[in-house]
Amino acid sequence: MALEPDSADVLPVFDLTAVVGLSPNEVDPELCASISKCLHESGCILVRDPRVPADHNDRFLDILERYFGQPVDRKMADCRPGLDYQVGVTPCGTEVPRCVVDTQMQDQLRKLKGNNRATLPTGPDLKWRYMWRVGERPSVTQFPELNAEPVVPQGFPEWSSVMDGWGAALLGAATTVAGLLARGLGLGGTELQELMAQGPHLLAPTASDLDCNGRLGAGLAGYHYDLNLITVHGRSRFPGLYVWLRDGRRVAVRIPPGCLLMQAGKQLEWLTGGYIMAGMHEVVVTETTLAAVEAARAAGRSTWRISSTVFTHCASDAVLRPLGRFTEQPGSAEAYPAIKAGDQVQRELEAICLRKMAVASSAAAGAGPGACPSPVANKTELGSASTAALGGSVNNPPVGGVNGGPNNGSSCATGVAISLVP
Numbered sequence: 001m002a003l004e005p006d007s008a009d010v011l012p013v014f015d016l017t018a019v020v021g022l023s024p025n026e027v028d029p030e031l032c033a034s035i036s037k038c039l040h041e042s043g044c045i046l047v048r049d050p051r052v053p054a055d056h057n058d059r060f061l062d063i064l065e066r067y068f069g070q071p072v073d074r075k076m077a078d079c080r081p082g083l084d085y086q087v088g089v090t091p092c093g094t095e096v097p098r099c100v101v102d103t104q105m106q107d108q109l110r111k112l113k114g115n116n117r118a119t120l121p122t123g124p125d126l127k128w129r130y131m132w133r134v135g136e137r138p139s140v141t142q143f144p145e146l147n148a149e150p151v152v153p154q155g156f157p158e159w160s161s162v163m164d165g166w167g168a169a170l171l172g173a174a175t176t177v178a179g180l181l182a183r184g185l186g187l188g189g190t191e192l193q194e195l196m197a198q199g200p201h202l203l204a205p206t207a208s209d210l211d212c213n214g215r216l217g218a219g220l221a222g223y224h225y226d227l228n229l230i231t232v233h234g235r236s237r238f239p240g241l242y243v244w245l246r247d248g249r250r251v252a253v254r255i256p257p258g259c260l261l262m263q264a265g266k267q268l269e270w271l272t273g274g275y276i277m278a279g280m281h282e283v284v285v286t287e288t289t290l291a292a293v294e295a296a297r298a299a300g301r302s303t304w305r306i307s308s309t310v311f312t313h314c315a316s317d318a319v320l321r322p323l324g325r326f327t328e329q330p331g332s333a334e335a336y337p338a339i340k341a342g343d344q345v346q347r348e349l350e351a352i353c354l355r356k357m358a359v360a361s362s363a364a365a366g367a368g369p370g371a372c373p374s375p376v377a378n379k380t381e382l383g384s385a386s387t388a389a390l391g392g393s394v395n396n397p398p399v400g401g402v403n404g405g406p407n408n409g410s411s412c413a414t415g416v417a418i419s420l421v422p
């Protein structure tokens with residue numbers, strides 16, 4: 001049987017070594033155009049940045065493995081549902097994959113065939129997450145929940161320096177790419193970087209307990225796109241991340257040593273009027289994941305799968321709208337109307353059950369984004385998700401995971417059985 005293609009086979013690596021310290025307008029325009037073209041065609045790129053040393057990633061993964069290996073009640077002290085989980089820990093069984101509540105995405109999912117099919121979600125994601133803010137925040141903002149002070153967990157004196165260091169390294173790489181990309185798109189070289197200034201950038205590792213969720217096919221994070229501008233991935237110690245290229249191919253993520261994977265998020269799609277589409281992805285337990293788990297056990301290492309992820313954002317108070325030549329694309333103004341980035345983020349967080357719904361009409365709308373599935377239902381058809389939120393009503397989402405449901409913050413959540421009705 002042929003090996004499945006992975007990201008290192010199908011994506012070029014863009015080396016930033018020669019451009020560090022240059023302004024975008026001083027860089028070879030061919031490099032800028034190639035980055036733009038690759039993101040247009042595939043939704044993601046591989047990047048080598050000499051400012052991002054691999055040993056920083058190891059220190060980051062080490063501390064996160066220790067953090068998530070703690071008892072549940074220790075971790076729940078760092079949970080901030082009132083801030084939409086945008087700082088501190090998010091327990092497993094809280095975030096709902098967008099495809100469960102988004103009928104348009106379900107149509108897209110049904111078109112995937114053969115080896116390119118997604119793993120159907122079986123309820124809320126099994127992953128935990130920690131959100132750590134990176135970079136300068138605005139002193140005044142309309143969106144304080146998205147720009148809150150960080151949560152520093154007890155018992156980790158090196159936490160802030162490790163997280164700040166790794167987060168700043170990944171954010172720096174993404175900021176450089178944003179400059180090159182803007183030029184490649186025919187925009188001003190600093191146009192995207194200016195939108196990113198004082199954005200609510202987050203170092204946002206996900207964490208999956210493979211001791212109890214190490215079942216072949218288990219969905220750790222269901223099929224979705226990221227709501228932000230550009231997502232940066234360093235190397236994880238366990239495989240399982242898959243991305244879809246724009247042509248529909250499902251590709252396993254393998255990041256060559258010394259490299260990062262960057263994927264377009266919804267805000268980049270918005271700013272380019274759909275010229276670059278937000279990249280779809282999922283995290284699922286595969287044979288290679290299980291082999292890595294066995295190797296970790298044999299070596300006495302942690303079996304928590306930690307992702308090395310930064311979400312870069314546009315500033316919450318900045319306005320998203322198609323830029324430059326993308327305003328002229330037919331339909332772009334209707335599909336991507338002007339909206340403050342903070343409002344766009346909050347709508348997305350409502351849809352995936354991380355934020356309390358602001359308007360009751362969303363509940364009345366039923367199956368649209370924001371109608372969170374019930375964790376106690378045995379079967380929920382995609383496209384007809386229950387209007388009951390996880391552990392409560394839509395307007396009263398759970399605090400700290402699935403209250404009253406099967407999970408209760410346990411690492412070994414099994415989620416909800418959800419069937420895909422063809």
Ligand SMILES: [Fe+2]
Nearest residue numbers: 224225226281
């Ligand atoms: Fe994601």
